[in-house]
Amino acid sequence: MQDYFLESMKLQRIDFFLKLVAGSDCTEEEKRLAIQWVSELTDELLRKVRTHDYSRLMQVSD
Numbered sequence: 001m002q003d004y005f006l007e008s009m010k011l012q013r014i015d016f017f018l019k020l021v022a023g024s025d026c027t028e029e030e031k032r033l034a035i036q037w038v039s040e041l042t043d044e045l046l047r048k049v050r051t052h053d054y055s056r057l058m059q060v061s062d
Contacts, residue, residue, distance in 0.1 A: 014038055
């Protein structure tokens with residue numbers, strides 16, 4: 001449950017960050033860098049979610 005809470009907090013921060021970038025006067029380069037950074041963060045979270053989903057699927061199959 002602790003992992004779920006921490007991952008949810010990360011997603012909320014990413015969402016907030018994107019809203020700030022989208023609504024600001026960032027240059028195109030700054031927006032590109034922000035998107036790249038968010039992509040790296042979400043890749044890590046997606047990997048964790050997929051691993052968790054796969055683990056749950058394997059438990060159900062047993």
